[in-house]
Amino acid sequence: MSTQPDTTPPGAIAVYDERQAGILRLEAFGLVAVSIAVLGLVIFAFLLSKGLASAFTYRAEHTYNYAGIQMTDINAYIQAKKVQIQPISAEALTAYNEWASKNPKTVNVQVLNQYLGDDYNNTGTIFNYMAVYVSGGLGVSCEYCHNLQNFAAYDLPQKTTAKNMLVMQFEVNNKWVNNVPRPEGQPLYQIQCATCHVGAPKNWNKTLKASNPAAFGIEGGGLPYGYEMVDEQLLKTRPDPQTGEVNYYKVTATKDTPAGLDATYRNQNQMYHQTVALGVGCDFCHYGGYFASYYVENGSFKWPKAQARHMIGMVQDLAINWWPQMQFPAPETVAQPNCYMCHRGYVVPPGASNTAPQPAQVSSPLIKPLEELPLPKPITP
Amino acid sequence: MASEITRVESADWRTTRRFYLKFLEGLADTQIGPLYIGVWGILALVFFAVTVFVILFGYLEQVGFNPILFVREFPVLSVEPPPPSYGLKLAPLAEGGYWQIATFFLTLSIVFWLIRIWSRAIANRIRPNVAIVFTSAIFLYAAIYIIHPISMGAWNEAPGHGLRAQLVWANAFSIKYGNFYYNPFHMVSIFGLLGSCLLLAMHGATILAVVRLNAHREIDEAESSTEGTHRAQLLWRWVMGFNATATSIHTWAIAIAVVSMVAGALGVIFSGTLEPDWFQWACRAGIVPGVIQPGTTSVAACLR
Numbered sequence: 001m002s003t004q005p006d007t008t009p010p011g012a013i014a015v016y017d018e019r020q021a022g023i024l025r026l027e028a029f030g031l032v033a034v035s036i037a038v039l040g041l042v043i044f045a046f047l048l049s050k051g052l053a054s055a056f057t058y059r060a061e062h063t064y065n066y067a068g069i070q071m072t073d074i075n076a077y078i079q080a081k082k083v084q085i086q087p088i089s090a091e092a093l094t095a096y097n098e099w100a101s102k103n104p105k106t107v108n109v110q111v112l113n114q115y116l117g118d119d120y121n122n123t124g125t126i127f128n129y130m131a132v133y134v135s136g137g138l139g140v141s142c143e144y145c146h147n148l149q150n151f152a153a154y155d156l157p158q159k160t161t162a163k164n165m166l167v168m169q170f171e172v173n174n175k176w177v178n179n180v181p182r183p184e185g186q187p188l189y190q191i192q193c194a195t196c197h198v199g200a201p202k203n204w205n206k207t208l209k210a211s212n213p214a215a216f217g218i219e220g221g222g223l224p225y226g227y228e229m230v231d232e233q234l235l236k237t238r239p240d241p242q243t244g245e246v247n248y249y250k251v252t253a254t255k256d257t258p259a260g261l262d263a264t265y266r267n268q269n270q271m272y273h274q275t276v277a278l279g280v281g282c283d284f285c286h287y288g289g290y291f292a293s294y295y296v297e298n299g300s301f302k303w304p305k306a307q308a309r310h311m312i313g314m315v316q317d318l319a320i321n322w323w324p325q326m327q328f329p330a331p332e333t334v335a336q337p338n339c340y341m342c343h344r345g346y347v348v349p350p351g352a353s354n355t356a357p358q359p360a361q362v363s364s365p366l367i368k369p370l371e372e373l374p375l376p377k378p379i380t381p
Numbered sequence: 382m383a384s385e386i387t388r389v390e391s392a393d394w395r396t397t398r399r400f401y402l403k404f405l406e407g408l409a410d411t412q413i414g415p416l417y418i419g420v421w422g423i424l425a426l427v428f429f430a431v432t433v434f435v436i437l438f439g440y441l442e443q444v445g446f447n448p449i450l451f452v453r454e455f456p457v458l459s460v461e462p463p464p465p466s467y468g469l470k471l472a473p474l475a476e477g478g479y480w481q482i483a484t485f486f487l488t489l490s491i492v493f494w495l496i497r498i499w500s501r502a503i504a505n506r507i508r509p510n511v512a513i514v515f516t517s518a519i520f521l522y523a524a525i526y527i528i529h530p531i532s533m534g535a536w537n538e539a540p541g542h543g544l545r546a547q548l549v550w551a552n553a554f555s556i557k558y559g560n561f562y563y564n565p566f567h568m569v570s571i572f573g574l575l576g577s578c579l580l581l582a583m584h585g586a587t588i589l590a591v592v593r594l595n596a597h598r599e600i601d602e603a604e605s606s607t608e609g610t611h612r613a614q615l616l617w618r619w620v621m622g623f624n625a626t627a628t629s630i631h632t633w634a635i636a637i638a639v640v641s642m643v644a645g646a647l648g649v650i651f652s653g654t655l656e657p658d659w660f661q662w663a664c665r666a667g668i669v670p671g672v673i674q675p676g677t678t679s680v681a682a683c684l685r
Contacts, residue, residue: 289560
């Protein structure tokens with residue numbers, strides 16, 4: 001800062017102009033330079049905040065085709081996430097061999113033989129299933145659930161939880177997964193243990209969620225809702241039992257829509273969660289011109305929107321009917337399900353399988369839904 | 382005092398309570414001051430300070446008065462309006478009361494600032510054009526924060542006070558009302574916004590182009606055109622076939638900026654009150670085709 005006498009007399013235009021011309025040149029240069037610098041800073045800050053690598057790989061559209069056929073390899077995913085898988089221990093193998101030699105036919109098996117057939121009355125078949133899907137999916141050895149002296153006993157609480165989980169898995173596959181509206185030729189993937197657990201027995205609790213929201217598909221957040229998928233409103237919403245019509249998150253206004261934007265904020269938070277969970281942009285499911293539409297302008301049907309609506313119903317079912325019955329060792333610590341629980345940033349969940357055995361319909365499952373939730377009416381072209 | 386002010390370039394004016402910031406040479410005039418405070422200025426600043434205090438206190442309360450969290454979460458912190466259940470009633474502080482207080486004082490602050498600009502223009506013996514044009518921006522503010530929420534019956538329709546909250550509101554508002562891009566008032570508003578930029582760029586570039594011919598002395602030029610003006614105007618006659626004058630270009634600039642603000646405000650006010658779904662309006666207007674309904678194979682008529 002400096003002070004100086006103004007030596008320019010009023011009306012001395014030429015002197016003033018010479019100075020002004022220089023200033024104007026500087027102005028032009030300065031404006032361009034500042035604009036470039038500001039733009040550069042914004043880009044730099046963005047890249048820094050996202051991490052250089054993730055900024056360039058944020059969207060995963062390149063990993064699937066439109067029908068969602070390409071599947072992410074579960075082993076590659078587990079390796080990338082550095083999940084420690086505990087192999088079946090030598091002690092457990094020895095104990096199993098001893099058990100199997102004494103009991104070639106299963107003892108006290110209650111679920112697998114119901115859903116997967118008589119083959120599963122053989123101890124060896126059960127072991128194969130357990131080793132591949134349960135032990136492999138949770139990354140644990142047999143003794144995590146079993147008493148190695150008596151594989152049939154239920155003296156560890158984990159085993160009861162696992163049994164209930166198997167019932168839930170098969171029932172959910174039968175009710176929801178097998179009825180996903182999908183185009184002809186799109187493969188059908190089954191839920192298995194690894195779909196949610198991806199190599200860890202306890203990976204979905206409130207403590208972990210609070211410490212690392214991004215690991216639960218909750219990025220950003222903020223008031224007033226954050227990105228909780230299962231909220232009070234989703235728990236209350238029901239498909240019409242007659243028509244199957246349901247409005248989980250629809251917000252486009254009509255003349256009767258009540259005032260307020262809270263429902264829209266909720267909708268947007270859920271949608272944002274879904275983009276993070278599946279690694280896609282809005283236009284994966286939506287026609288950008290009119291989000292309420294199931295068709296894009298050229299007349300092609302947005303299958304993913306119809307599928308997402310169906311899957312929201314499944315998440316609701318998990319929260320209402322199955323979570324309360326799982327007999328978790330510490331139920332109060334378990335987090336509510338959401339899309340990321342299985343999808344992990346991919347359209348097809350890394351832990352889903354299209355080779356797992358298909359479950360049969362069981363008339364009297366070991367545990368039943370607490371409430372009969374009607375399927376939402378499938379939206380198809 | 383007012384009688385002493387004749388021209389901005391007057392030596393008397395420039396030597397009264399002056400000091401210079403040389404580093405501003407490239408971006409602005411180097412002279413700082415004199416600054417007029419006055420009653421309206423004080424009122425505006427005090428009420429604005431109250432607004433900022435209430436908003437920041439709301440932020441701090443949300444982060445448990447943790448300064449590190451406050452800094453880290455600042456871009457997403459927001460003082461939100463009350464939930465829809467409160468309608469237009471007063472709400473408890475944590476449930477929108479902060480927003481109501483902040484918005485009340487912000488509105489007063491803006492109005493007092495308008496009066497300050499107006500009164501300074503009168504004292505300066507110039508027409509209050511700046512104040513008049515400022516009312517168009519205030520109209521847009523009022524439409525978003527006051528008129529539309531009142532006409533819908535809930536403060537919840539207004540944006541929160543926060544950086545992210547503004548973006549979230551713009552997105553949610555568009556989503557709720559069909560698609561704001563198909564709101565014809567929004568279309569006009571965007572035309573005005575982009576048109577303002579275009580006009581400003583054309584004008585700025587033109588004047589800079591003829592600086593060596595003294596055209597930057599716009600007031601002199603307006604009173605008595607010189608070679609700079611003539612050449613600048615010739616440029617546009619060559620390029621477009623016609624030109625604005627050194628005076629009318631500023632009228633154009635005001636008009637198109639005001640159109641942008643007023644049209645934007647009307648677009649907000651009419652959303653939900655006259656038209657709940659602008660995509661369907663665009664459909665009825667023949668701008669977009671109707672969307673196909675599941676279970677059919679052809680484009681349906683507009684839904685509503």
